[in-house]
Amino acid sequence: LIASTTLTSFASAAMAADVPSPNQYYWPKGMNLAKLRAHDAESDPYGADYYTNYHKKFEQLNLQEVRKDIEKVMLTSQPWWPADYGNYGPFFIRMAWHNAGTYRAIDGRGGEEGAQQRFAQLNDWPDNASLDKAKRLLWPVKKKYGEKLSWGDLIVLTGDVALNQMGFKTLGFVGGRPDDWQSELIYWGPGTTFFPNKSSFQVGQNGTLKHPLAATHMGLIYVNPEGPNGDPDPAKSAQMIRLAFGRMAMNDEETVALIAGGHTFGKAHGAHPNSCLSGPPVANGVEHQGLGWVDHCIKGKQTADDASTSGLEGSWSADPIHFTTQYIDNLLNNDWVLGTSPTGAHQWHTKTDDKIAPDPANPNDPSKMRPIMMFTTDIALKNDPVYHKILARWAEHPNEFADAFARAWFKLVVRDMGPKSRYFGSEVPKETFVWQDPINMPAKPINQADVRELRKLIAATGLSDRELIKTAWAAASSHRVTDHRGGANGGRLALMPQNGWAVNDPEELKTILPKLEKVRDSFNAHSARKVALADIIVLGGSVGIEDAAKKAGVKIQVPFAPGRGDATQDQTDVNSFNLLEPTADAFRNYYRADADNTPPLNALVDKADTLGLTIPEMTVLLGGLRTLDINTGHSANGVLTKNPGVLSTDFFTNVLTMDTRWEKAAGQEDLYEGFDRASGQKQWTATDVDLVFGANPELRAVAEVYASNDGKAKFYNDFVKAWTKVMNLDRFDLQR
Numbered sequence: 001l002i003a004s005t006t007l008t009s010f011a012s013a014a015m016a017a018d019v020p021s022p023n024q025y026y027w028p029k030g031m032n033l034a035k036l037r038a039h040d041a042e043s044d045p046y047g048a049d050y051y052t053n054y055h056k057k058f059e060q061l062n063l064q065e066v067r068k069d070i071e072k073v074m075l076t077s078q079p080w081w082p083a084d085y086g087n088y089g090p091f092f093i094r095m096a097w098h099n100a101g102t103y104r105a106i107d108g109r110g111g112e113e114g115a116q117q118r119f120a121q122l123n124d125w126p127d128n129a130s131l132d133k134a135k136r137l138l139w140p141v142k143k144k145y146g147e148k149l150s151w152g153d154l155i156v157l158t159g160d161v162a163l164n165q166m167g168f169k170t171l172g173f174v175g176g177r178p179d180d181w182q183s184e185l186i187y188w189g190p191g192t193t194f195f196p197n198k199s200s201f202q203v204g205q206n207g208t209l210k211h212p213l214a215a216t217h218m219g220l221i222y223v224n225p226e227g228p229n230g231d232p233d234p235a236k237s238a239q240m241i242r243l244a245f246g247r248m249a250m251n252d253e254e255t256v257a258l259i260a261g262g263h264t265f266g267k268a269h270g271a272h273p274n275s276c277l278s279g280p281p282v283a284n285g286v287e288h289q290g291l292g293w294v295d296h297c298i299k300g301k302q303t304a305d306d307a308s309t310s311g312l313e314g315s316w317s318a319d320p321i322h323f324t325t326q327y328i329d330n331l332l333n334n335d336w337v338l339g340t341s342p343t344g345a346h347q348w349h350t351k352t353d354d355k356i357a358p359d360p361a362n363p364n365d366p367s368k369m370r371p372i373m374m375f376t377t378d379i380a381l382k383n384d385p386v387y388h389k390i391l392a393r394w395a396e397h398p399n400e401f402a403d404a405f406a407r408a409w410f411k412l413v414v415r416d417m418g419p420k421s422r423y424f425g426s427e428v429p430k431e432t433f434v435w436q437d438p439i440n441m442p443a444k445p446i447n448q449a450d451v452r453e454l455r456k457l458i459a460a461t462g463l464s465d466r467e468l469i470k471t472a473w474a475a476a477s478s479h480r481v482t483d484h485r486g487g488a489n490g491g492r493l494a495l496m497p498q499n500g501w502a503v504n505d506p507e508e509l510k511t512i513l514p515k516l517e518k519v520r521d522s523f524n525a526h527s528a529r530k531v532a533l534a535d536i537i538v539l540g541g542s543v544g545i546e547d548a549a550k551k552a553g554v555k556i557q558v559p560f561a562p563g564r565g566d567a568t569q570d571q572t573d574v575n576s577f578n579l580l581e582p583t584a585d586a587f588r589n590y591y592r593a594d595a596d597n598t599p600p601l602n603a604l605v606d607k608a609d610t611l612g613l614t615i616p617e618m619t620v621l622l623g624g625l626r627t628l629d630i631n632t633g634h635s636a637n638g639v640l641t642k643n644p645g646v647l648s649t650d651f652f653t654n655v656l657t658m659d660t661r662w663e664k665a666a667g668q669e670d671l672y673e674g675f676d677r678a679s680g681q682k683q684w685t686a687t688d689v690d691l692v693f694g695a696n697p698e699l700r701a702v703a704e705v706y707a708s709n710d711g712k713a714k715f716y717n718d719f720v721k722a723w724t725k726v727m728n729l730d731r732f733d734l735q736r
């Protein structure tokens with residue numbers, strides 16, 4: 001198998017090359033704000049409007065023409081990486097699957113969007129071996145369409161073309177994935193070594209995998225084909241598959257459909273031992289032009305028989321470039337015996353080892369036929385009673401298998417794009433799925449005159465500014481930019497499970513929401529244009545903030561864009577929404593120590609990151625919200641003002657002043673008490689996520705901007721902008 005590289009060896013290489021090292025190199029436990037810098041558009045060569053512009057450009061594409069170009073590449077074997085059976089289709093499917101398979105339902109990170117597979121570290125993971133060549137094969141197509149076709153869309157479309165060309169009908173193709181321009185900082189696991197090093201295994205003794213991880217090994221997209229940590233035990237392997245695919249949001253049927261559908265095509269590659277291969281792209285010299293795993297054992301002209309990737313060898317089917325039910329039939333109808341690949345990896349072969357599969361370099365030569373094989377993970381599907389039952393049903397009903405694979409594949413490659421309003425192109429399937437978190441839009445939306453009336457109705461409910469603001473925040477801040485789920489749109493704050501989340505103070509919410517629902521109902525009763533609860537919740541936030549600023553003698557306008565809809569409980573998959581429940585929300589000074597074992601400061605950065613906030617946005621929002629007194633449980637922690645409920649810069653001035661002496665509160669984790677230095681009187685309580693704005697030099701630098709005598713106007717301006725950004729995170733219609 002592919003050589004494992006220690007992560008720290010990359011770090012030392014950086015040191016040796018006289019490049020500056022990040023502070024984390026010297027103080028690994030220090031706060032790392034780097035993730036938030038990625039939310040600035042500066043590194044994007046197409047500029048700040050790329051996101052909106054990309055969609056417009058993409059819609060100009062003639063998808064049929066692009067499909068033809070991809071197909072041509074697929075069927076034209078290149079001497080520098082010859083195609084198996086003259087068709088790169090299976091290779092391209094693996095590329096698309098691996099780009100999608102990093103998706104983690106728990107935090108929404110990973111997935112097709114952004115095409116992170118282009119960058120270290122994903123590009124260099126042992127599991128992505130050889131896929132550097134797949135992307136390079138596609139460069140002529142990318143080059144032709146440039147800005148109109150992102151890598152993210154190209155990779156998915158290529159998978160679709162491959163499946164179609166080999167006789168499989170997919171549900172359709174969805175475009176609209178703008179590219180990333182840098183490697184995203186994602187916590188992939190605690191491991192300091194990559195697969196197949198034994199210490200890369202991330203699953204605990206009792207089968208647990210730390211939140212939010214989904215891959216069982218550092219450097220693998222999902223599970224080890226040979227079995228957990230190389231143990232060829234099909235029963236244990238099934239447990240790993242269920243765990244990893246479950247974290248990818250796939251149920252048992254979807255999991256079997258994907259594996260059986262995928263391994264219908266192509267083959268595994270293990271022509272030469274691992275010692276023949278160079279390191280991954282990132283560790284190779286510039287003369288290799290970004291390609292890795294160079295095979296030094298190939299002498300003379302390279303053929304398709306020379307490829308080494310996983311170290312396993314062979315195909316699952318006797319017809320690996322056509323969609324058939326052979327994978328299922330071969331798996332179920334043969335007795336499989338454990339053996340090894342030419343490079344010594346565990347794999348399974350039939351008792352008779354009949355030579356029924358074509359040779360990749362000479363597919364039409366009957367004298368070169370080869371036996372088929374299975375991985376331990378394939379045998380696991382036959383061995384597990386639940387998976388087996390599904391396979392047996394599909395062996396009888398191949399159409400059901402094809403339908404299940406089409407649906408699971410569509411979900412796989414689209415799942416991280418969020419709701420349907422983010423889909424682009426002429427090939428979007430009409431059908432709606434519950435995993436798309438559907439929303440019902442009012443047929444006739446409200447206009448600005450209606451908004452004026454609604455503002456008055458909201459003010460007349462008697463709800464306090466605090467209640468209005470915290471409700472709007474609870475709704476909108478459930479959004480995560482990682483997979484574009486959650487948010488105010490849909491009005492799901494009033495539905496299960498969101499209405500019961502501890503962070504939302506469910507008991508208080510029960511008294512607030514009926515009043516806002518009443519506003520909706522009384523308005524809708526007399527108006528031809530209809531308003532959704534989601535709009536009223538967000539508008540309530542604007543009304544509350546404007547009033548809270550007025551109390552400070554400042555007149556501000558919080559922009560409000562109507563146009564949201566409401567969802568029903570039936571349209572809300574409770575299990576899947578459970579994953580969005582915040583275990584920490586520093587903006588409401590909420591932290592559940594039991595939850596993920598993520599320290600509060602990391603949780604602060606993580607929450608800001610999932611809201612797509614920059615460092616100044618995070619700072620101004622947190623400081624402003626503290627003075628608005630919207631903490632969960634109405635706690636006073638960090639409410640560093642004598643006038644709670646008045647929007648002001650008090651948090652910043654009071655966290656920076658030297659007049660206060662802070663010390664840890666006795667017997668309480670993560671709680672501090674602030675004493676007036678002159679009188680010795682206790683003045684405040686605060687948590688880590690409050691005091692860090694005085695303690696961390698970079699956050700202090702931003703806090704100083706707002707605490708300065710000339711910082712007030714900027715504070716109100718920036719607060720409103722950041723607030724509006726969060727309220728509209730899920731308003732993809734405004735970006736179209």
Ligand code: HEM
Binds near residue numbers: 091222258261270312
């Ligand atoms: C090939 C592992 C699931 C599609 C391979 C290879 C390995 C592997 C080790 C050989 C790579 C090489 O040496 O070239 C696994 C495991 C899975 C899994 C452990 C889950 C338990 C899937 C899924 C799909 C898929 C869900 C797609 C829906 C493919 C294809 C190939 C392949 C098309 C052939 C690539 C080629 O011919 O170049 N898989 N895979 N696999 N896999 Fe999977």
